[in-house]
Amino acid sequence: MVGYNNHLSQHPYDHYDSAMKKTASGFSPLICLDRKAGKPLYSQVYDAFRAAIVGGNLRAGQRIPSTRALSSELRISRIPVLNAYAQLLAEGYFKSRVGSGTFVSSSLPDLLTPSQDYSARSTRVLAMPRPIARRSSLIPRYERPAWVSGHGAFSLSQPAVDAFPFHVWSKLVARYWRDLHRSALQYGDPMGFKELREAIGAYLRAARSVRCEWQQIMIVSGSQQALDISARVLLDAGSPVWIEEPGYWLTRHMLTAAGCRLVPVPVDNDGLDVAVGVERCSKARAAYVAPSHQYPLGATMSASRRLQLLEWAQSAASWIVEDDYDSEYRYDSKPIASLQGLDHSSRVIYIGTFSKVLFPSLRVGYIVIPSDLVEHFVAIRHAMDVSPSHLYQVVFADFINEGHFSRHIRRMRLVYGGRREVLVNCIRKELDSVLQVHGAEAGLHLTVTLPKGYRDRVISARAARQNLWLWPLSPSYLGTTPRQGLILGFGGATVAEIPDAVRRLRAVLTSDRAR
């Protein structure tokens, strides 16, 4: 959040004030008074504050409750509290400012700095074994590599947030609070808000040919939670699961955390190669696929592969999890119906998110669940996090039902179509000899593969130093012979910005050190 502290900028205590904004105001430390003790009450209050400050439980600059609030809380008269505060002020533990209240002083002689204390605790920790779950030791460390640290060209998963109709959205948010009903503040249905589920159902039936009733739709915090819930309902530790090779790394992490056995199945221009999957592991419990716009290579699964996959799932009694993470936007080709809509044996769990269509921090996605599995999904979801947050569910339902959503998608399809065209043309013009483009027919990103000798991680790291944000392709492979390439988002840079960004990318690629 930026800007709302500006009204303080002319204030003489500016520094002090903004420091205060950073710490919580007016919390009382734990004070246990013993009325029968020989020690007077004011001295007990003094001791409690002093111990809290020296022990690091109250920190420099932190606001202290008023004497009135504290004495009422402790159920004693104000006199001992006033006396204790006076002594703490006199000794320099407290600092007082007229009109602002009382604070812990910023410079204290005998104050143990909390970080020393903290690290002292940390070293003692290792005296005994500290066992964690096997699955959580298998999952790779969370890292933020250089190429995710900025926004703009060619940042991945970044929609054109500047084109989002915030005036509409914030009006709906304001209306939510104005018309708030008490029940909106209580725990909700673990499946989500009914009106939103109905609205999403109508959307998915029309736009994606998903066959569903609203009772099958669960609102989740995004496609990642959807993937996670599906794994917890369907997969046991050790269950073999087909994943796309190359594929989405977070699907892999999630399945690793679920303790599954990953079976990489190669992807070609027709999508997942079902025959190879059957060869490698015909009895996989599930297949995780993105048939509309495979990540990262962008293939759309062909009709024959779709039917093959559905047949396999039915004959092997397996599940298909269809991750339709960005299929709202298709450019050249005809629209593609969902795999779920072709499924006559309810083997497909259909997953989507609005992170790309609206904005990522929204945290709203959905699962379309085969009807016989709904009870299992609800039970697991309830045990995981009870119910989804209410506000944005209501606001988003209004946004859809009042027509803003379909208007926004139509508008953004033109915006992104334009950006994609400029990007593809610029790559052809500037880098045709070096880069081969894949999967530009849909979504918000395309992938380019590199000729022999280039190392994509090196390029991504170098590009990040030039404020160009490209994901390397090779980490999308589980196997040991990954292709080298780059994944370019085109949601976050305008038509005017793209040509220059491509020229800067060329400079990075043609530098000697790219190989």
Place this chain on the structure above:
Amino acid sequence: MVGYNNHLSQHPYDHYDSAMKKTASGFSPLICLDRKAGKPLYSQVYDAFRAAIVGGNLRAGQRIPSTRALSSELRISRIPVLNAYAQLLAEGYFKSRVGSGTFVSSSLPDLLTPSQDYSARSTRVLAMPRPIARRSSLIPRYERPAWVSGHGAFSLSQPAVDAFPFHVWSKLVARYWRDLHRSALQYGDPMGFKELREAIGAYLRAARSVRCEWQQIMIVSGSQQALDISARVLLDAGSPVWIEEPGYWLTRHMLTAAGCRLVPVPVDNDGLDVAVGVERCSKARAAYVAPSHQYPLGATMSASRRLQLLEWAQSAASWIVEDDYDSEYRYDSKPIASLQGLDHSSRVIYIGTFSKVLFPSLRVGYIVIPSDLVEHFVAIRHAMDVSPSHLYQVVFADFINEGHFSRHIRRMRLVYGGRREVLVNCIRKELDSVLQVHGAEAGLHLTVTLPKGYRDRVISARAARQNLWLWPLSPSYLGTTPRQGLILGFGGATVAEIPDAVRRLRAVLTSDRAR
């Protein structure tokens, strides 16, 4: 949401309008045009709509895109779209209203009703086995028993939402949207928003003597997600885990879903009986406890038990998950420091929520993580749901930092203290011979136990028919000899409402059919 459709109430098309509000507006069905086909374009558009309507992908009353929007989307001239719409109107598939647009007609002769189609699909489903994860077959069905279906006396986990300063909160929400920075719309840190983590750290250090730095604090969607994440990081399938007997049923469900072996350890007036735990399973991987205000019996764990538990955890290399779900409010007794604050070997994972202090649909809670485990918690959280929702994190940080939070807690302590006192007095006056009160020193609920012969589920179900919402005690037991009792929330009924509610409870209890 209530009230904002009121402006329609005088409209002659009221019924039609409110039906429209329920379905999404203006989504196009999937239309694949083949320009080389013999069939004219208008006829292809007609066929697509007819098929979508007959197949249930477009439903009665659903809005159709304008001819302008559709022709632009299909990149054809408006003429064939106009012709197709004219025919669909003439045949009664569409209905048009001047100024409102075009809709799928509400009465269609050859329309397969979607529910028929849906159930037809459902029966075919069972032809092949449908294997799900073992853990998801073990977890009990999600149910909403009669006693959770209303709000008011003595609804559990219901704070006094009418006393929440909504004018402040909604101003902060409005300010968030007004001053919004682009970065606020992107994915956030999987640990949560830094300013909120700092503010919660300051609060926990002061008010709960938790020893922590903000880097150890993870923002989650509530204490349930906190419990879940802790289990996924720390526990393997089959890991033995101590749980309180009786205890919180959702902790049990979560641990069942994690595949753990539950070891019930009895609770007495001093909290968890550590010696019995050691006897039953000395090598448990973890203990899940609520030492401040045990659920449901309300004991506060004594100092000696706390030290025993910490010693056990250190010597057995086990973890303690401290669920401090409602310790903001203590009434009679002295404040109790957290167990985490006594721990010198970083064996305690400290968990809390703001569902009770603010409102449940907020969905904001936290985990204080031992510093060497932070990397594992982050990796699992990122694989589970990427990052928490942004808006309420910022708003809540502002709410704390501007002093509203500590003021609200102080105020609510008085409100709840008053309600608790009235409830305890009324029970003593009206039902002293029948009910024994437990755990009224803290939190937002107390528990009463029943004399021999009473069956708590029967009473709860009967009370629900009188608009009294009481949880039965017996489902809190894992073992086969549960005590019979009732759990009474006092957050959701005012001082004026409580006496009558207790009298009505007496009527339920003294009826013959209660036993």
